[in-house]
Amino acid sequence: xxxxxxxxxxxxxxxxxxxxxxxxxxxxxxxxxxxxxxxxxxxxxxxxxxxxxxxxxxxxxxxxxxxxxxxxxxxxxxxxxxxxxxxxxxxxxxxx
Numbered sequence: 001x002x003x004x005x006x007x008x009x010x011x012x013x014x015x016x017x018x019x020x021x022x023x024x025x026x027x028x029x030x031x032x033x034x035x036x037x038x039x040x041x042x043x044x045x046x047x048x049x050x051x052x053x054x055x056x057x058x059x060x061x062x063x064x065x066x067x068x069x070x071x072x073x074x075x076x077x078x079x080x081x082x083x084x085x086x087x088x089x090x091x092x093x094x095x096x
Contacts, residue, residue, distance in 0.1 A: 004068040012069055033066055037073055 011026065012033040036043050047058060 004072055008065070008069060012066060029065070032062075033069065036062065036066060036070055 012029055014030070047055060050058065
């Protein structure tokens with residue numbers, strides 16, 4: 001897997017939108033990213049209801065632009081949960 005670039009992270013993840021020509025485009029992309037990250041079931045339901053041509057556009061856009069970021073974010077969540085779980089196990093071992 002190829003890691004997401006800093007530019008991709010800035011575009012899709014940042015909550016700062018300097019006023020420019022593409023401010024609405026960035027806002028929509030950021031909203032889609034955050035919704036995919038936090039409410040994937042809602043997005044799946046919305047996606048399933050789209051007409052086929054729109055579904056293909058959304059699929060290509062997410063696959064090309066957001067998948068790397070979403071995968072990285074999910075892997076980081078798993079890594080952090082695993083680290084906190086390991087810390088908890090070590091604490092339990094110390095108290096025995």
